[in-house]
Amino acid sequence: MRDELFAIVDVDSMYASVEQVFDPRIRGRPVCVLSNNDGCVVTMTAEAKALGVERGQPWFQLRNHPRRAEIVFLSSNYGLYGDMSARMLAILQSVTPRWEAYSIDEAFLRIPAEGATATAVRIRERIGGWLGLPVKVGVAPSKTLAKVAAKRAKQRTERVDNLAEVEPRRVQAILDEFPVADVWGIGPRLTARLAAHEVGSAGQLARLDPGWVRRNYTVVVERTVRELRGISCIPLECSPPPRRQMVHCRALGKPVTDEHEVVDTASTFAQRIAAKLRRHHRAAGLVQVWLSSGGSYYSGAPIDVHGSQALLEPTNAARPLALAAARLARRLYQPGYQYRRIGIILPDLVAEHQVTGMWTTAKNRTIDEALTAAIDSVTSRYGKAAIGLGRAGVRTRAEWEMKQQVRSPAYTTRWDELLVAHAR
DNA sequence: TCTGGGGTCCTAGGACCC
């Protein structure tokens, strides 16, 4: 008998559910949350799905939906979702310190096999009661099987499923019914390749010889085979490994054609990513900039250029990163194109304490340290847009800033947007 | 007019070493 099991806690359509927590009027209604720039649907409630809305569907297409008037569309409000996610993790911490934040709406836990189902029910009740978020909980001997259990939990009224208490033969039957494409770690490519080997269900995949799978596929798929057999190969990661790379790329709210605007945008993005580097105590020695006219669905001449520049030594200060990004953007810029997508990529990050400062002059180092400290203290008090270098320090929104026509308030993270209760 | 934004890991192949 195993003494510990994996549990996965998964919020039902997280973004939409959070919006419903703060706005009772939209509970029970079809709700769709849109991507950045209000481009396409990223999350929707079951009610919206029932109306035929699909994940990834562009918003402009849905404006002609026959039942458009019933559907609630909202811009994404990542600050709010991130804050609710942190609160959920705090609740899990009250159950066990052995949890892993897997994504904004999912966490894995290690829980004792004894009373595991009761624990799962308690977690669900606590998150539902304290935060108002609906979750499902899957429990099993491996992470991959816990994900299977969570999918099953969705169909059940109690929203909890523990595969460890199902008898083995019945588990086999469950896996035989489970499409291989829905297995965690099996994407569209592998699904197609597996189909060629007549493997269409999780049960069939689990019965393949692990050695053969390793030779014909990869060690990743081999692990999945073992995990489906109930042998845990993917451990819980309580402390997340340090970031290896950081990316900040955005589709712009409006295409940009002017060189200055392209350079300003790259510089602003670099400052945002520099702040993120500092929060993670990481530093970057290489800056890559990417300019693109968007996808093939746009008219106009396409352009898609990358450039990179090594810094003298790794840093997370705003000034050198912004300068490098601006220089690269200027170099990559070509007139006559419409730029709709700009990105900064920082690969090969190192720990902040590894930076020696050997290659920076004392004067520059002093300037960078003072500037960075000033920027961090001002933004922590007055918000991200309060101060910055160049265009980033201008408070009015630039035209290319993200389109968010229907964003809800940042109820939990901004004093000026707090939820207000009115007495009748 | 309008189609997201992050991440991770693995593998194959090239370059280079002795």
Next chain:
DNA sequence: TCTGGGGTCCTAGGACCC
């Protein structure tokens, strides 16, 4: 006729996740 055998490191690309 017949042209070694290991290693390491790096990069690009593929595949996956939410």
